[in-house]
Amino acid sequence: MLFQTPLITSYKLQMAELVNIQRWLTSIMVKPGSLAEKVQRADQHYHLDHSAVIRGTDRMSPQQKIGIYARGYIARLLECMSAEFPAVKYLMGEDLFETFAKAYLIRAPSTSPDLYDLGKHFPAFLKASQPKNKVVGNQTFDLPVDLATLERAIAEAARIPGLESQIPDTSSEPDIFHLFGDAGIHPSPCMLLLYLQYPLIDFVRAVQHDEQPDAPPPAESYVVVSRKNYIVYTHTLLPWQWFFLKGLQSTGSYRKAVEDAARSSGESTDSIMADLVLWLPIAENFGYVYRAL
Amino acid sequence: MDKTKTQRLGLPNLGLGVGLRSKHYSHLMHNDPVIDWFEIISENYINNFGYSRRVLEHVAGMRPIVMHGVSMSIGSTDPLNLTYLQQLKDLANFVNPVWISDHLCWTGVAHVNTHDLLPMPLTLESLEHVTERVNRVQDVLQRPLILENPSTYMEFHSSVLHEWEFMTELVNKTGCGLLLDVNNVFVSGSNHGFDPEFYIRNIPHHAVVQIHIAGPTDCEDYILDTHDQSVPTPVWKLYRLAQELTGGVSTLLEWDANIPEYDELVAEVGKARQVLLGDYPDVPVYRSPYLNAVSNPVDHQLQITNG
Numbered sequence: 264m265l266f267q268t269p270l271i272t273s274y275k276l277q278m279a280e281l282v283n284i285q286r287w288l289t290s291i292m293v294k295p296g297s298l299a300e301k302v303q304r305a306d307q308h309y310h311l312d313h314s315a316v317i318r319g320t321d322r323m324s325p326q327q328k329i330g331i332y333a334r335g336y337i338a339r340l341l342e343c344m345s346a347e348f349p350a351v352k353y354l355m356g357e358d359l360f361e362t363f364a365k366a367y368l369i370r371a372p373s374t375s376p377d378l379y380d381l382g383k384h385f386p387a388f389l390k391a392s393q394p395k396n397k398v399v400g401n402q403t404f405d406l407p408v409d410l411a412t413l414e415r416a417i418a419e420a421a422r423i424p425g426l427e428s429q430i431p432d433t434s435s436e437p438d439i440f441h442l443f444g445d446a447g448i449h450p451s452p453c454m455l456l457l458y459l460q461y462p463l464i465d466f467v468r469a470v471q472h473d474e475q476p477d478a479p480p481p482a483e484s485y486v487v488v489s490r491k492n493y494i495v496y497t498h499t500l501l502p503w504q505w506f507f508l509k510g511l512q513s514t515g516s517y518r519k520a521v522e523d524a525a526r527s528s529g530e531s532t533d534s535i536m537a538d539l540v541l542w543l544p545i546a547e548n549f550g551y552v553y554r555a556l
Numbered sequence: 557m558d559k560t561k562t563q564r565l566g567l568p569n570l571g572l573g574v575g576l577r578s579k580h581y582s583h584l585m586h587n588d589p590v591i592d593w594f595e596i597i598s599e600n601y602i603n604n605f606g607y608s609r610r611v612l613e614h615v616a617g618m619r620p621i622v623m624h625g626v627s628m629s630i631g632s633t634d635p636l637n638l639t640y641l642q643q644l645k646d647l648a649n650f651v652n653p654v655w656i657s658d659h660l661c662w663t664g665v666a667h668v669n670t671h672d673l674l675p676m677p678l679t680l681e682s683l684e685h686v687t688e689r690v691n692r693v694q695d696v697l698q699r700p701l702i703l704e705n706p707s708t709y710m711e712f713h714s715s716v717l718h719e720w721e722f723m724t725e726l727v728n729k730t731g732c733g734l735l736l737d738v739n740n741v742f743v744s745g746s747n748h749g750f751d752p753e754f755y756i757r758n759i760p761h762h763a764v765v766q767i768h769i770a771g772p773t774d775c776e777d778y779i780l781d782t783h784d785q786s787v788p789t790p791v792w793k794l795y796r797l798a799q800e801l802t803g804g805v806s807t808l809l810e811w812d813a814n815i816p817e818y819d820e821l822v823a824e825v826g827k828a829r830q831v832l833l834g835d836y837p838d839v840p841v842y843r844s845p846y847l848n849a850v851s852n853p854v855d856h857q858l859q860i861t862n863g
């Protein structure tokens with residue numbers, strides 16, 4: 264038994280080396296700078312010498328080998344960002360998009376097993392990157408932020424739990440419950456509501472179809488993104504419709520949602536109730552809301 | 557072949573398969589899959605409750621499914637991600653996979669995920685570390701873990717084992733299975749100057765459950781695992797050797813960038829039949845003068861597909 268103690272100590276020591284090597288390589292991959300700078304900084308910080316850690320060959324130095332991983336990391340995740348934000352990339356142009364996407368990846372490296380989480384905070388990152396002394400009313404910088412917000416919402420609505428697995432489709436059945444106030448109308452779990460400074464739905468669609476649209480002029484836009492029967496719908500709503508859905512989401516109450524819609528849009532509750540009779544079947548068809556008693 | 561040990565851990569030879577990719581969703585919802593089985597990237601379905609899951613359910617109703625993961629990070633010195641393992645288990649309850657695989661690698665540390673398959677120093681300490689973690693994962697999943705040899709681009713001075721020795725020891729210590737990627741053996745062998753045939757002859761053949769084939773890219777100074785080309789002749793030769801030594805195991809073609817139409821994909825994996833008869837397609841390793849090729853491409857996981 265006596266000889267086990269030094270063995271365990273040596274194992275722990277070696278494990279500490281493995282921890283250190285993994286931190287060292289991860290930092291080289293995710294930190295900014297030229298390869299030489301990154302390697303040098305990591306060597307210093309982790310008290311390692313890269314040429315004593317990695318074997319060189321006739322054809323490649325240790326640093327060049329590390330470079331394959333460092334380059335691959337950025338290239339791989341830039342492709343993911345491009346896949347999730349094609350319209351932002353089109354708007355900014357490849358170089359500017361890559362500058363922002365790289366800065367984002369450096370600021371917030373992925374911490375999730377799920378690649379889908381990678382772009383989660385990109386809209387907020389773009390917003391935070393706005394120049395501090397931005398002139399009010401100069402909305403050119405809001406455009407990429409809004410666009411990223413919309414593209415992220417579309418990606419989310421395509422994946423988050425929706426109605427498909429739990430609710431039988433009742434939209435084709437005649438039903439007049441909604442005529443009577445609190446009527447078992449619920450917001451879909453995969454409905455996302457966005458208030459944007461630009462009308463961007465057509466722009467995103469055009470980019471998806473490999474067209475080359477011009478950026479639209481600013482105009483406030485009440486957007487809903489949702490999914491029904493595995494199809495993602497993205498539409499512009501009238502303000503009262505948007506506020507009604509928002510109210511339904513936040514209060515869960517049909518009556519309160521009507522009041523919210525009236526207050527926020529400046530229309531009367533009577534007129535909203537009357538309009539809802541016509542509009543709710545449409546809202547159901549696109550999976551914004553569903554009925555359950 | 558060692559007849560005293562259960563071949564393929566008792567798992568079936570599923571035949572020829574391809575990866576389930578969003579590009580082919582629409583085709584597969586309306587057509588017979590033709591091939592024998594599918595491999596999915598587990599992470600692509602774990603938190604996905606949209607159309608992808610519907611397609612998966614449909615395909616799983618027609619053909620066997622194998623779950624292949626990229627984020628277990630079995631070699632990381634971070635604690636095992638138990639949430640991820642539970643999600644893997646939940647997905648397994650949904651698709652009922654024939655087995656679950658991941659890679660002998662680590663993907664990051666201090667909670668960072670680089671989404672790359674990073675090489676381990678092949679030391680006795682690494683072996684002990686990975687052994688302990690494989691055992692814990694197998695306890696959670698209640699089934700053997702199948703581990704794949706990754707493509708690697710660098711080796712550590714501290715390594716005292718060859719990768720085939722490391723894999724062999726891991727199999728002996730944990731009873732895990734092997735996913736032998738013969739393309740990765742070719743890539744790593746070219747990059748590090750070992751003989752890929754010797755590697756394949758020296759792994760425990762009874763533990764090989766599955767084979768990956770793919771097309772890499774020759775970037776002059778090194779070969780990159782790009783999964784974006786036809787399978788080249790030298791990889792087919794290793795494939796045949798592996799099939800002879802294992803007595804026949806499930807074959808899967810990986811194609812993750814510049815993904816061809818479904819028919820072309822099926823035709824590519826179908827070449828395996830001729831290869832087993834000794835008839836090798838004459839395909840050189842693709843050479844790229846550009847340095848922008850990406851190993852282990854993952855962006856195909858993010859393509860948004862609507863019905």
Ligand SMILES: [Fe+2]
Nearest residue numbers: 704737768810
């Ligand atoms: Fe592979």
